[in-house]
Amino acid sequence: MTLRLRGVDHAAYVTTKPIETIRFYRDVVGLRTPHAITAKGWGGKPHPDFVHFFFDIGSGDRLAFFYYFGVPEGPDAERPNYHLALHVETEEDLLAWRRRFEEHGVRVIAQIIHETIESIYVRDPNGMIFEITRPLRDLTERDQRDAELSLEALVDSLTADTGATLEDFWRRKAELVAKELDNEATPEETGQEDD
Amino acid sequence: MTAIYVLDVPEFSPLAGAAVADELELTRRAGYIRLTAPGPITVRRADAAMVDAVWFSALGGGYTGRLERFDDEQIRVVPDGE
Numbered sequence: 001m002t003l004r005l006r007g008v009d010h011a012a013y014v015t016t017k018p019i020e021t022i023r024f025y026r027d028v029v030g031l032r033t034p035h036a037i038t039a040k041g042w043g044g045k046p047h048p049d050f051v052h053f054f055f056d057i058g059s060g061d062r063l064a065f066f067y068y069f070g071v072p073e074g075p076d077a078e079r080p081n082y083h084l085a086l087h088v089e090t091e092e093d094l095l096a097w098r099r100r101f102e103e104h105g106v107r108v109i110a111q112i113i114h115e116t117i118e119s120i121y122v123r124d125p126n127g128m129i130f131e132i133t134r135p136l137r138d139l140t141e142r143d144q145r146d147a148e149l150s151l152e153a154l155v156d157s158l159t160a161d162t163g164a165t166l167e168d169f170w171r172r173k174a175e176l177v178a179k180e181l182d183n184e185a186t187p188e189e190t191g192q193e194d195d
Numbered sequence: 196m197t198a199i200y201v202l203d204v205p206e207f208s209p210l211a212g213a214a215v216a217d218e219l220e221l222t223r224r225a226g227y228i229r230l231t232a233p234g235p236i237t238v239r240r241a242d243a244a245m246v247d248a249v250w251f252s253a254l255g256g257g258y259t260g261r262l263e264r265f266d267d268e269q270i271r272v273v274p275d276g277e
Contacts, residue, residue, distance in 0.1 A: 042251035114248040115206050142226040146202050174257030177200040184225040
């Protein structure tokens with residue numbers, strides 16, 4: 001079969017300056033944030049806890065960043081790395097790419113089902129992680145609103161404490177989400193129902 | 196008091212069904228499922244049936260209380276001070 005690609009799904013970088021990064025891409029450039037995820041113990045040592053947030057750069061492409069909690073800045077810090085993910089539409093396309101790599105002796109490092117995408121990973125000759133990914137479902141306004149709240153919680157928690165942990169972030173996120181629920185309370189629940 | 200907020204999307208909503216607590220209350224609104232209880236809330240991964248990437252990001256909606264345990268088998272949130 002013909003191997004198909006549909007351009008860039010996301011290009012992902014590591015940031016040690018998440019507040020400045022959010023303010024630049026969200027507030028100065030004006031990009032939407034269609035998705036953000038946070039994970040505990042899943043980023044591998046020495047940075048297991050992370051936020052992975054995405055900016056919509058048009059045509060379905062996304063610019064993404066990882067922020068790893070508790071990784072100090074400085075000359076001894078690990079150099080930021082990045083990866084490029086190209087988009088395919090179907091599982092059939094994804095598996096065709098897997099076979100292609102294997103036929104050429106390129107080791108597929110992993111095949112992972114994420115929250116909303118499924119991906120395979122290889123390394124290119126430069127050591128860069130090269131990902132092929134397919135959507136598991138469409139992103140919605142709900143995902144976008146949740147990502148907006150995540151970025152707000154990240155900025156808030158790191159502004160309050162530059163050493164904020166993922167747990168600090170999650171507790172702040174809960175406060176913001178609680179307001180969303182309160183703001184959308186039904187008449188019955190707020191006691192405003194007509195008798 | 197403890198609370199877990201679950202983004203109400205297909206990959207995360209099974210967490211709400213797997214949560215266990217005395218006097219557990221569930222509110223589904225504004226795109227989230229809020230789980231509240233006076234005491235600890237526990238979720239066993241075996242009951243949530245989530246793949247790795249989803250399980251380890253399952254608290255993305257946030258929680259209230261103290262995260263006593265989060266590993267590849269269980270999530271447990273307890274009241275502050277416990």
